Amino acid sequence: MTILTVTHVEDSWTAKAVHEALLREGAEVLSYEVDRIPAKFRMSVGNDSSGCVSHIEIDGRIVHADEITAVWHRRRNNAAPVTSVDxxxxxxxxxxxxxxxSFDTAISLLPCFHLDDPAAVERARNRPFQLAVAAELGIDVPRTLTTNNPVEAREFIKSCDGRVVAKMLSSFGVRGEDNREKVVMTNRIEAEHLNQIESLSICPMTFQEDIPKALELRITVVGYEVFCAAVDSGLLAHGQTDWRRAHDELYRHWQPYDLPKQLRDNILRLLDRLQMNYGAIDVILTPEGRYVFLEVNPVGQFGWVQTSTHMPISNAIAGVLSGRLPRRVDIFPANFRTFSGVGSAALIGANQEVSDVG
Structure with a gap:
């Protein structure tokens, strides 16, 4: 059993935790670090009338396509590697x-299980699509508008009585005066921001009604396993709008949380519709007891949840990769895709609903 991990050089310790769990499963683990191409990796893909043959070489180890039993598309780094070519x-x-x-082509042609299919991951990143599917499945979602039209933005903010947050559809960082990169987080719209609303003509923004919070939930789905943790972000004023601002202080306050069965089942249906075995979902529990879905990150982090709650998320990922644990959607990329088990109906027909999956 040989598992290939698509990652990057500076990946977090969570990738190592999954690697160690895979070793305990008896697997050989190979890491394809995208920011080490082209110098550190080699690949060949050949086509003729008999079909397609490919292999990759990692640190001198030549691996043929049929040797790989699963691929974990962990996380990529967009930073380009340094090359000495003049x-x-x-x-x-x-x-x-x-x-x-070229390397993405070689990886995508591996005729094995992929966690998850890169095409499905890219499609699942579409947050307005996530919200639409969630609402269709009966999951409560906030009123949301993505626009570069200042007039429509003003009207939306007014319709929400001014209680609105702003966020970006894409995840990116900006460098401050100290030249340190900072992530653009969710921010509450204040009166002074309305004076700058015309700047939307330069860059679109996503506006969302500000949902009152009793707890914030992080739901990590791995195959059929559902791990849910909760935190009261209101413990610290600077963590109320975006708990990540107070991550270091709130870290130890995350606790396991039991999801209502209906919400759990709907979350699993959502992952079926998105053709995903893995997803990190953010949900707000309001003081009135409403569960409001915000988004699903198809390659979201899970390390702090595992550390603070001791839930065995990395073991579950290793189990799905090895085949020890069942897969919700048995995804093979490109022409090698096959359907099996619960979740295949979502792949066969986009409008066909999947049966309950307790």
Whole structure:
């Protein structure tokens, strides 16, 4: 059993935790670090009338396509690797793009289980689509508007009585005066921000009604396993709008939380519709007892949840990769895709609902 992990050099310790769990499963673990291409990896993909044959070489180990039993698409780093080739910058960028495209092709052609199919991951990143599917499944969602039209933004904010937060659809960082990169987090819209609303013509933004919070839930789904943790972000004023601002202080306050069965089943249906075995879902529990879905991150972090609650998330990921634990959607990429088990109906027909999956 050989598991290939698609990751990057500076990946967090959570990837190592899964690797160690895979070793305990008896697997050989190979790491394809995308920011080490093209110099540190080699690949070949051949096509003729008999079909397609491919192999990759990692640190001198040649691995043929049929040797890989599963691929974990853990997390990529968009930073381009440094190359010592003395060529113009535009040529270097072209080389890096071609290298990434070639290696991605080789990985996508591996005829084995993928956690999860990169095409499904990319589709699942579409947050307005997530909200639409969640609402269709009966999950409570907040009123949301993504726009670059200042007039429509003002009208939406007014319709929410001014209680609105702003966020970005894409995840990116900006550098401050100290040259340190900072993540753009969720922010509450204040009166002074309305004076800058015309800047939407430069860059769109997502506006969402500000949902009152009793607890914030992080629901990590791995196959059929559902791990839920909760925290009261209101314990600290600077963590109320976006708990990540108070992550270091709130870290120890995360606790396991029992989801209501209906919400749990609906979350699993959502993952079926998104064709995902893995998802990190954010939900708000309001003081009135409403569960409001915010988003699902198809490659979301889970390390702090595992550390603070001791829930065995990394073991579950290893179990799904090895086949010890059942897979919700048995995904094979490209022409090798097959359907099996609960969840296949969601792949066969986008509008066909999946049966209950306790």
């Amino acid at each position: 060529l113009p910058d535009d040529m270097i960028q072209g080389i890096l793009r071609e290298s990434a495209a």
